[in-house]
Amino acid sequence: MSTLQNMSTLQKVTLVEGKLFLREPMSVIFGVFFPTALLLGLGAIPALREPSEEFDGARFVEVWAPTALVLGIGILGLQHIPNVVSSYRENRILRRISTTPVHPATLLVAQLIVALAAAVAAAVLLIVAAWLVLDVPLPQEPLWFTVAFLVGFAAVLAIGMLIAAVAPNTRLANGLAMVAYMVAMFAGGVFLPRFLLPDALVRIGDYTPPGVQALLDAWSGDEAVASAVGVSSAGPPELLQLGIMALIAVVAGWAAARLFRWE
Amino acid sequence: MAIIEVTNLHKRYGDTVAVDDVSFSVDEGEIFGILGPNGAGKTTTVECVEGLRVPDRGTVTVLGHDPIQDRGELRQQVGAQLQESRLQDKLTVAEALDLYSSFYRQPADWNRLLEVLGLADKRNTQYRKLSGGQKQRLSIALALVGNPKIAVLDELTTGLDPQARRDTWDLIEQVRNSGVTIVLVTHFMDEAERLCDRLALIDSGRIAALDTPAGLVSRAAQEQRVRFRPSAPLDDDLLTGLPEVTAVQHSGQQTIVTGTGNLLHAVTSVLARNQIVAADLRVEQTTLDDAFIALTGRRLDTE
Numbered sequence: 001m002s003t004l005q006n007m008s009t010l011q012k013v014t015l016v017e018g019k020l021f022l023r024e025p026m027s028v029i030f031g032v033f034f035p036t037a038l039l040l041g042l043g044a045i046p047a048l049r050e051p052s053e054e055f056d057g058a059r060f061v062e063v064w065a066p067t068a069l070v071l072g073i074g075i076l077g078l079q080h081i082p083n084v085v086s087s088y089r090e091n092r093i094l095r096r097i098s099t100t101p102v103h104p105a106t107l108l109v110a111q112l113i114v115a116l117a118a119a120v121a122a123a124v125l126l127i128v129a130a131w132l133v134l135d136v137p138l139p140q141e142p143l144w145f146t147v148a149f150l151v152g153f154a155a156v157l158a159i160g161m162l163i164a165a166v167a168p169n170t171r172l173a174n175g176l177a178m179v180a181y182m183v184a185m186f187a188g189g190v191f192l193p194r195f196l197l198p199d200a201l202v203r204i205g206d207y208t209p210p211g212v213q214a215l216l217d218a219w220s221g222d223e224a225v226a227s228a229v230g231v232s233s234a235g236p237p238e239l240l241q242l243g244i245m246a247l248i249a250v251v252a253g254w255a256a257a258r259l260f261r262w263e
Numbered sequence: 264m265a266i267i268e269v270t271n272l273h274k275r276y277g278d279t280v281a282v283d284d285v286s287f288s289v290d291e292g293e294i295f296g297i298l299g300p301n302g303a304g305k306t307t308t309v310e311c312v313e314g315l316r317v318p319d320r321g322t323v324t325v326l327g328h329d330p331i332q333d334r335g336e337l338r339q340q341v342g343a344q345l346q347e348s349r350l351q352d353k354l355t356v357a358e359a360l361d362l363y364s365s366f367y368r369q370p371a372d373w374n375r376l377l378e379v380l381g382l383a384d385k386r387n388t389q390y391r392k393l394s395g396g397q398k399q400r401l402s403i404a405l406a407l408v409g410n411p412k413i414a415v416l417d418e419l420t421t422g423l424d425p426q427a428r429r430d431t432w433d434l435i436e437q438v439r440n441s442g443v444t445i446v447l448v449t450h451f452m453d454e455a456e457r458l459c460d461r462l463a464l465i466d467s468g469r470i471a472a473l474d475t476p477a478g479l480v481s482r483a484a485q486e487q488r489v490r491f492r493p494s495a496p497l498d499d500d501l502l503t504g505l506p507e508v509t510a511v512q513h514s515g516q517q518t519i520v521t522g523t524g525n526l527l528h529a530v531t532s533v534l535a536r537n538q539i540v541a542a543d544l545r546v547e548q549t550t551l552d553d554a555f556i557a558l559t560g561r562r563l564d565t566e
Contacts, residue, residue, distance in 0.1 A: 012365050016358060023353040092348035099313060099343035100366045100409065101335060 009102055014110040021114050024080075031075040032122045035068040036129045043134040054195065058225040061134050063195070065126065066215035069149075070188035072122035073210050076115045077156035078163075078181040084111060085164035086173035095263050104262060112157060119153050137220070144236045145218035151245040152210025156184065158252035159209060165260040188212045207244050214241045266291045266413065266444055267312060272321035274307050281307040283468035285321075289413075294435065294445045296459030298452070300561070304468040305448045306346065309415050312446065313343050326412060339368055342411035344402050346418035346448075352391040356382055356401055359390070360408055367409035376404050380434065396427030400434070407438065414438065417448040432457055452551045466559040479554045487549065489520045489530050491541035501537065505529045517543075 022028060039061060043049045048060040055063055085108060088094050094104040130136035139145035159180055167173035185191060187201070187208035194202050194212070206213040214237030216225070267289035274282040282304040289295040297305045310316040311323050314330030314337055323330055328337050350359055360377065364370035377383045380400045385393065393401065399419070406414050419435070420428040435458055439445055449455055455462055456476045464471040464479070472479055486509070497518060499511045507529040508522040520530050527546055534541050556562055 009366065012362060016354070016362050019358070020351055020353055088351075091350075092345055093350060095315075095345055096343075096348045096350075096405070098315060099338065099341075099345065099406075100363060101338040101368075102366045 006106075010106055010109060013102075013106050014113050017107070017110040018114045018117065021080075021118060027075070027080045027118070031072050031080060031118055032125065034075070035072040035122055036126045038071065039065055039068040039126060039130055040133055043130075049134055055225070056227075058222060059136075060193070061130070062136050062220060062222070062225045063216070064189070064193060065130050065136050066212050066219055067189040067194070069123055069126055069215060070210055070212050071185065071190050072126070073119055073153055073156055074181050074184045074188070074190075076119050076122070077153060077160045077210075078177050078184060081111060081115055081157060081160035082163040082167070082173045082177035083170065085161065086167055086170045089164075089261065089263065090170045092263070098262065108161070112161075115157060116153065119149075123149060137222075139219045141218040141236055145215065148211060148214035148218050148237050148242060148245075151242055151249060152215065154249035155209035155211070155245045155252070158249045158256060161256040162252045162259070165256040168261075184208060184210070206238075206241055209245060209248055211237075211241050211245045214238065214245070264291050265289065266326055267295075267446070268322075268324040269308070269312065270322045272308060272311060272323065273319050274304075274311060274316065275319055280468055282311070282318075285463075285465065285468070285470055287463050287470065287473055289444060289446060291444055292439070292442065293460040294439050294447055294458050296455040296462040297446065297448045297465060298450065298455045298459075298462050298555075299465035299471075300450060303465045305450075305465055306417055308465065309417060309446060309448055313341060313415055314338070339409060340412045342406035342409055342414045344406040344414070344416045344419065346421065348402065349398075350390045350401070353389050355387050355389050356393070357386040359401065360404060363405050364408045369410050371408050371410045373404070373408050376407060379437065380404050381430075394427075396423050396430070399423060399427070399431060403431070403434065403438075407443070411443060413444045413446065415446045415448075419447065419449065420451065420454060428454070452555065456551045464555060464558055466561075471559045472554075476551055479558070480549050480551055482554060482558065486521055486523060487526055488547040489522075489527055489544070490517055490547060491530075491544040492516045493518055493534070494540040494542060495538075497534075497537070497539055501533050502530065505533065 042064065043061045048064075051057045051059055088107065094107060097104040097107055127136075127138060131138050160177065163176045163180060164173055167176055187205035188194075188210070189197070189205065189212060194205060197205070217235060217237040265288035269288070270286050272282050272285040273280075285304070285308055287295075297308060299305050307316065311318045312325055312330060314325075314334040317331055325337055326340055330337055356377070360373035364373050374383075377386065380403065382397060382400055382404065385397060388397075390398065390401070399422075403414075403416065403419075406416065416435070420431050423431065432454065435445060435447070447455070447458060459476060461473065461475055462479060463473045472482065474482065502508050502511050502518075502520055505522070507524045507526045508520055510521040512519045512521070520526065522529075531541065531544075552562075
């Protein structure tokens with residue numbers, strides 16, 4: 001097949017998989033809408049949307065906004081992807097594609113594109129809603145925010161794919177995915193706000209995909225917001241954090257590709 | 264003309280030999296059956312034909328191509344239906360066919376395919392809402408949507424109710440009549456007997472016999488059975504003394520005589536001489552089932 005044909009096939013498969021994604025209410029609601037709903041919900045509590053002594057005058061909703069995004073990213077990359085990919089293998093959908101002129105990897109690439117599109121939608125919705133409703137400023141370093149978001153999501157996706165690659169069945173994939181999800185959520189401050197976590201855990205969280213601190217640094221224009229949980233500061237995120245996310249994405253992605261079982 | 268040629272195929276998984284030494288060829292336009300118990304190596308054999316597995320030894324040629332080296336070309340021309348393969352739950356029938364037809368250079372008109380397969384009114388139905396028979400027909404449609412020269416159908420009617428099975432068989436005959444060569448993998452005798460022009464019986468990774476269904480039956484048909492209910496007690500010695508008779512058995516009130524030659528005439532003559540009437544008299548013909556037992560020493564339906 002020519003490259004051009006491959007591209008149009010990928011486009012078609014991606015469109016179909018996108019439609020299928022929209023037919024899964026759990027993934028759409030929790031992956032795309034829930035982060036925004038949760039942030040707005042918390043913002044309805046006056047104490048959480050007003051400047052607080054505890055954050056040197058910063059507001060909880062501003063400090064916590066990137067964590068809401070981590071929640072959506074986690075649902076998409078560590079719940080939706082491992083579940084869908086391992087069920088495609090278990091139901092022999094990948095095998096069926098292997099009998100056609102199209103390589104089954106096309107289906108996996110389409111899945112990643114759909115997940116990325118959903119994550120971008122979740123991020124845009126969250127940023128705009130937080131800006132309009134809660135007066136959370138738009139990302140002050142848009143370019144760095146985009147980079148932090150992309151490498152962070154890539155790391156999460158790669159881990160999700162690695163789980164799908166090695167888990168022998170959908171049940172085990174879902175179990176492993178749940179563990180990874182819980183770790184990512186805990187480190188991202190979803191269960192307990194990060195300023196309540198011990199300092200060591202906060203620092204580990206800086207380097208745990210998708211890298212909540214890098215998102216926070218690039219998002220907040222206010223020094224007090226960015227540094228509410230520690231040493232980082234507003235502005236471009238630390239390159240070490242971004243570098244580690246990129247490294248995790250590359251290593252986990254490479255391992256997933258190497259270890260992937262097609263049947 | 265042979266369009267599939269398999270010579271001395273051997274494939275093992277670890278220590279398990281799945282296919283030991285299999286050779287056969289399939290002619291253009293025929294329905295070729297691969298019949299055998301579960302685990303005999305049927306699926307592995309056709310997966311080598313489809314280019315999904317690399318044989319350890321032996322050669323496979325399909326339409327003049329090597330299924331591994333020329334896999335891109337062959338996948339345009341060989342349609343496959345895999346056993347136990349599902350589709351995405353929420354994919355509709357029309358979406359599935361539209362998508363899969365886009366994979367091929369010269370796809371079939373899938374709207375017509377839906378008509379032929381009786382799925383036209385299910386176009387917008389999601390996969391999870393189809394019945395077992397409808398799912399199977401969709402699976403056949405996907406195997407045919409690329410306008411293949413060869414269709415490999417694995418366990419076509421497993422899990423279908425009797426009516427759906429017969430409908431599927433009619434369909435396969437239509438497909439063959441449209442010029443497609445069909446390789447049918449099955450462990451059902453009745454299916455093989457009804458559909459196949461020629462059959463390879465596979466047992467433990469080897470071909471036990473390769474012939475037409477009638478040819479296989481006649482190989483095993485040296486023996487025949489006469490079964491009846493005698494009107495009065497009958498001394499077995501009267502029957503066992505006949506040269507045609509090899510064995511006499513009893514099952515409830517029934518007497519079952521096994522033998523060769525003109526068995527029926529010999530038995531009825533003895534009965535008539537002794538004024539015994541044979542009620543419920545039946546002559547049992549050898550079936551493909553009997554042929555399988557005769558050729559492999561075991562039953563087909565036991566695993």
